[in-house]
Amino acid sequence: MPRNAPYGFDRDVIVLTIPFPAGTGQVTSLLSLPLGFAGTVERAAIYSSVVAAGAGATRTLNIRKGSATGTVMATATVALADLNAVGNVKAVPASTVAGAADFVDADTLTIEWATAGAVAYSAGTFHVAITVRQKAQRAA
Numbered sequence: 001m002p003r004n005a006p007y008g009f010d011r012d013v014i015v016l017t018i019p020f021p022a023g024t025g026q027v028t029s030l031l032s033l034p035l036g037f038a039g040t041v042e043r044a045a046i047y048s049s050v051v052a053a054g055a056g057a058t059r060t061l062n063i064r065k066g067s068a069t070g071t072v073m074a075t076a077t078v079a080l081a082d083l084n085a086v087g088n089v090k091a092v093p094a095s096t097v098a099g100a101a102d103f104v105d106a107d108t109l110t111i112e113w114a115t116a117g118a119v120a121y122s123a124g125t126f127h128v129a130i131t132v133r134q135k136a137q138r139a140a
Contacts (some may be wrong), residue, residue, distance in 0.1 A: 015128070019115050020059075024120050025115055029112065030058075031110050035107060036105055038103065038135040050126075052124045052126070053121065054082055055119075058117065059114070059119075060078070061077075062074075063110075063111055064112060065108070074095060083091070
């Protein structure tokens with residue numbers, strides 16, 4: 001594994017396309033995607049490409065480090081009004097808990113929809129854009 005070095009960093013945007021989850025139960029849309037580098041989740045956003053539908057729909061989106069029980073790196077409650085037109089964007093702020101948004105090259109990325117307070121969406125497709133800052137690395 002390369003060690004950290006003071007040569008600067010790269011920012012990357014990971015974009016994932018996921019249909020809105022059906023029902024109100026716990027839904028894992030992405031489980032344990034390997035990242036392969038060390039970094040920090042700086043922010044994320046969710047935007048629609050197919051209009052969301054569902055009377056009073058609201059779900060909580062969690063971006064986690066590790067599996068579905070891992071540390072929450074970013075979270076937001078996504079309401080129907082946030083994505084009721086194609087191209088609408090909802091910010092998903094990174095965790096302000098010290099170190100929670102940091103990951104190492106062996107960590108994985110999981111995206112889930114929590115059960116608490118869920119009101120079902122009946123349609124829609126969205127994209128999650130996650131901005132990560134890679135930690136500087138170089139060969140030893």
